[in-house]
Amino acid sequence: MRATILLCVSLFALTNVAVASMWSPVWWVLVLSLLLLGLAVHDAFQTKHAILRNFPLIGRARWSIESLRPYIQQYIIETETSGAPISRMFRAIVYQRAKDSRETVPFGTQLDTYKDGYEWIGHSLSAREVDDMDEDPRVVIGGPDCKKPYSASVLNISAMSFGSLSKNAILALNRGAAKGGFFHNTGEGGLTPYHLENGGDIVWQIGTGYFGCRSNDGGFDQKQFQEKATLDSVKMIEIKLSQGAKPGHGGILPAYKNTPEIAAIRGVEAGTQVDSPPRHKAFSTPLEMLDFIQELRELSGYKPVGIKLALGRKSEFVAMCKAMVEKQITPDFITVDGGEGGTGAAPLEYTNSIGFPLREALAFVDDCLTGYALRDKVKIIASGKIITAFQLAKNISLGADICNSARGMMLALGCVQSLSCNTNKCPTGVATQDQRLAKGLNVEDKYERVYRFHKKTVLALMDILSSTGHVKTSELNRTHIFRRINQCSIARYDEIFPLVKTGSFMTDDIPDRFKLHIQEANSNSFMPCSQLAEIEKETKAV
Numbered sequence: 001m002r003a004t005i006l007l008c009v010s011l012f013a014l015t016n017v018a019v020a021s022m023w024s025p026v027w028w029v030l031v032l033s034l035l036l037l038g039l040a041v042h043d044a045f046q047t048k049h050a051i052l053r054n055f056p057l058i059g060r061a062r063w064s065i066e067s068l069r070p071y072i073q074q075y076i077i078e079t080e081t082s083g084a085p086i087s088r089m090f091r092a093i094v095y096q097r098a099k100d101s102r103e104t105v106p107f108g109t110q111l112d113t114y115k116d117g118y119e120w121i122g123h124s125l126s127a128r129e130v131d132d133m134d135e136d137p138r139v140v141i142g143g144p145d146c147k148k149p150y151s152a153s154v155l156n157i158s159a160m161s162f163g164s165l166s167k168n169a170i171l172a173l174n175r176g177a178a179k180g181g182f183f184h185n186t187g188e189g190g191l192t193p194y195h196l197e198n199g200g201d202i203v204w205q206i207g208t209g210y211f212g213c214r215s216n217d218g219g220f221d222q223k224q225f226q227e228k229a230t231l232d233s234v235k236m237i238e239i240k241l242s243q244g245a246k247p248g249h250g251g252i253l254p255a256y257k258n259t260p261e262i263a264a265i266r267g268v269e270a271g272t273q274v275d276s277p278p279r280h281k282a283f284s285t286p287l288e289m290l291d292f293i294q295e296l297r298e299l300s301g302y303k304p305v306g307i308k309l310a311l312g313r314k315s316e317f318v319a320m321c322k323a324m325v326e327k328q329i330t331p332d333f334i335t336v337d338g339g340e341g342g343t344g345a346a347p348l349e350y351t352n353s354i355g356f357p358l359r360e361a362l363a364f365v366d367d368c369l370t371g372y373a374l375r376d377k378v379k380i381i382a383s384g385k386i387i388t389a390f391q392l393a394k395n396i397s398l399g400a401d402i403c404n405s406a407r408g409m410m411l412a413l414g415c416v417q418s419l420s421c422n423t424n425k426c427p428t429g430v431a432t433q434d435q436r437l438a439k440g441l442n443v444e445d446k447y448e449r450v451y452r453f454h455k456k457t458v459l460a461l462m463d464i465l466s467s468t469g470h471v472k473t474s475e476l477n478r479t480h481i482f483r484r485i486n487q488c489s490i491a492r493y494d495e496i497f498p499l500v501k502t503g504s505f506m507t508d509d510i511p512d513r514f515k516l517h518i519q520e521a522n523s524n525s526f527m528p529c530s531q532l533a534e535i536e537k538e539t540k541a542v
Contacts, residue, residue, distance in 0.1 A: 070419060080110050085342065086407060086417060090387045094411040097456035098449035118484045121393055124469035133462040136181065137473050139401045141236065143332045143377040145294070147302035150201075150235045153182035154473055155392060155458055157450075158383050158404035159205050159240070159308070161189025163253050163262045164344035164421070166438035168446075169413055169430045174200035175443065176412075176450025185404065188240050188251050188276060190265050191228050198447075202233045205308070206296070207240040208250055209276040211266040220282045222299060229300035236304040236333070237296050239289075241280070244341025244358070244384050246350040247310035250276035254345060256424045257433045286323035286523050293331050306333035308383075310341070311361035312354075315528045318514075318521035321372040325506070326523050330377045334369075335404065336362050338384025342407045344431055345422035358384035359398060363497035366399025371505030371514065387411075389460035397476040398493060412453035413446045 036057060043049075043056035051059040080089045089110065096103040111118065142149025157177055162170050164187065177184040177200035184200045186192075188207025195202055206213065206225075213225035229237060242248055253262070253274040263270035283289045289307075297305045311317060324330045338358025343351070356364070362382055369375040382400035386392060387408045395403050411417075414428045426432040429441035465473065468480055478493035485491050500511060505518060520528035 074417070083417070085340070085385070086387060086411070091411055091417060093388060094408055094453055098412040098453040100452050100456075103456070114484070114487070116484055116486055119394065120482055121390065121397075121464060121468065121480050122482060123467040126469035128466040128469060128471060130463050130466050133466050133471060135459060135462065137458070137462065139379065139473075141304045141306075141333050141379045141401075143304075143330050145297060145302070145329070146304050146332050148304070149332075150183075150304050152402055153180070153454070153458065154396070154402045154461065155386075155454055156182045156203075156381075156402065156404050157184040157409050158406035159185040159187040159238070159243070160344075160406050160410070161187030161251070161253075162192045162194055162265070163189045163257055163433070164431060165410075166426075166429055166432055166441065167194050168438050168441040168443050169410075170194040171197060172413055172441065172443045172446035173409060173450055174198045174202075175447035176454065177201060179447065180451045180454045182454055183235060185238065189253070189262070191231075191234070192265050196231070196233050199233060201235045202231075203236045203238050204229065204234050205238045205240050207276055208278065208280050209266070209268075209274070210282075211268075214267040218277075218281070222295075225296070226299045229296070229303070234300070234303070236306065237300055238333075238335060239280075239293065239296070239305070239307045239331075241307055241309040242312070242337070242355075243308070243343070244310040244337035244339050244355050245343030246346040247312055247337075247339070247355040248278055249347065249350050249354075250278045252276075252345045254422065254424070259433050262433070285525055286320045287327060289320070290323055290327050290329040294329050304332035306331040306335060306379075306381075308335035308337060310337045310339060311356040311364060313528065314364060314517040315520035316526045317365060317368055318517050319523055319526060321368050321374060321505075322521055323523035324374055325372055330374055333379040333381055333401075334365060335381040335383055336365050336400070338362075338382075341384040343421075358382060358395070359497075362395060362398050362400060363493075367497075367500045367514070368505070370502055371500045371510075373503040373506070375502070389457050389464055392457070392461045393464050393476060394481055396473050397478055397481045398497065399478075401474075408453065408457075409450060412450045414441065414449070 040056040043052040043059065046052060049059070051062060074083065078088055081087050083091070093103060137154050138151045139154060140149050140151050157173055170192065171194050174184050174195055175198040178198050182201070183203050184195065185203040186195055186205050188205050188209060188211060190212030191202065191204050210218070210220050212228060213221045215221040228234065255271055255273045258268070258270055258272060258274055260270040266274065268274050283292045293305050297303070336358065338361060339355035340357055362380070366375070366380060369378055379401040380399055381402050381404055382395035383404040385407065386395065386403045386405045392403050410430055413430050415430045416428055418427055420426050421431040424432050424434055426437060429438040432438055461473070465471070465476070468476070470476065478497060478499065481493040482490055483493070483496060498511070501509065504510060505514065510518060522529050
């Protein structure tokens with residue numbers, strides 16, 4: 001404290017002297033030297049930071065360099081293929097397509113084609129002309145109980161909430177979706193006026209917080225839901241069970257992003273951190289979940305209703321399939337979110353180490369639906385780090401009908417991967433509620449970029465498809481993608497993820513790799529049978 005007072009007094013006195021002698025550069029050098037000396041004295045006597053105490057003034061260089069590290073890493077050190085979570089190569093192709101600039105590359109691939117895990121698609125000598133391909137391939141979503149099926153693009157905007165993203169970002173995304181004819185998922189933050197202003201197709205996501213259809217006690221409000229779900233712009237309803245970036249945790253809206261406007265939309269208190277519950281109040285078992293799906297389907301006027309999940313315990317998804325067979329009720333679609341999925345804010349351990357990666361999860365979901373003879377009733381949407389047309393092709397080959405992209409769309413808006421989404425200081429105005437920063441995002445310019453990125457990526461997908469000799473995305477399958485397993489072997493996806501026979505899970509012809517998960521699954525509980533039996537045993541003992 002004494003050092004601080006001494007420093008302040010010195011600063012005041014020296015500044016007055018310097019101002020009185022502005023004509024002399026010597027005085028300014030003296031002032032600067034004494035200021036640095038005063039700061040060094042302060043550092044030497046403070047007790048909070050050991051480095052500053054042991055190395056007064058010089059220790060501050062560490063923080064300065066540390067604050068510059070992300071920029072040095074990205075703009076000077078990073079190679080075309082080494083950036084994370086999205087490499088410079090993939091960021092560049094998004095920018096090029098969004099800006100309608102040159103998107104070719106020179107001199108050959110920069111990827112190591114002999115590295116374990118390298119993947120590619122097999123072309124055909126019966127390749128087709130690109131001009132013969134459909135420029136806007138669509139997939140109809142809607143099962144047997146749906147009266148208002150939706151024709152979806154093969155690439156759409158994945159779930160990102162208003163709150164995580166700025167108002168201008170939402171407006172630009174939705175206007176781009178309206179022009180390009182693809183859908184815009186609201187994220188769990190609720191349906192807002194900014195999602196509706198430009199008339200883009202909406203998938204309204206209902207999370208565990210029920211934002212936008214939330215009762216006073218935090219439960220589900222039927223009346224509020226029906227009022228919004230029947231709007232013309234709302235094409236589908238998605239019940240969020242979990243997300244890849246933080247499965248089993250629930251969404252996080254930091255307090256500094258929770259403005260009065262966002263709080264009013266979500267039905268929560270402004271200026272507080274909003275943590276969505278990890279589970280739903282409206283249901284607690286697979287059978288009850290299907291009843292909730294049917295309830296939302298009826299309240300929405302029989303629009304497509306689906307679920308979104310990150311695969312965790314495999315038996316839980318098998319339990320859902322068993323419940324579907326038992327009740328003869330199915331979701332119209334299932335969005336599979338990979339553990340590599342993005343988010344505005346998540347605990348490190350959840351982002352890094354919880355939930356199945358997309359490829360393994362997608363194959364398992366597709367196999368289970370096929371094994372229970374449900375696949376023809378349910379469409380699958382893949383979500384998780386999907387940026388390029390080849391990534392679209394890989395996921396469609398593995399079992400997806402269509403794909404969603406979040407970070408790809410953010411990059412199209414102008415995101416520079418500054419990794420500041422959770423600080424409210426996004427420099428491009430995409431992931432912030434700071435109005436000073438958000439106004440820098442020009443909706444008129446950015447919606448065109450979103451539209452062009454979508455259009456050119458879909459065209460690139462159809463170009464790839466023509467090289468395989470096919471004309472429809474539905475013709476892609478696991479035989480088309482190859483992976484280098486090691487330096488001595490290569491395998492096709494159908495060898496890595498063997499296909500199952502339709503209906504085989506309801507017979508004795510169950511592949512060995514699924515038997516344990518099927519034995520553990522119970523339509524009356526998300527918990528595995530063994531764990532449920534232990535709980536019931538403990539309850540009876542008490």
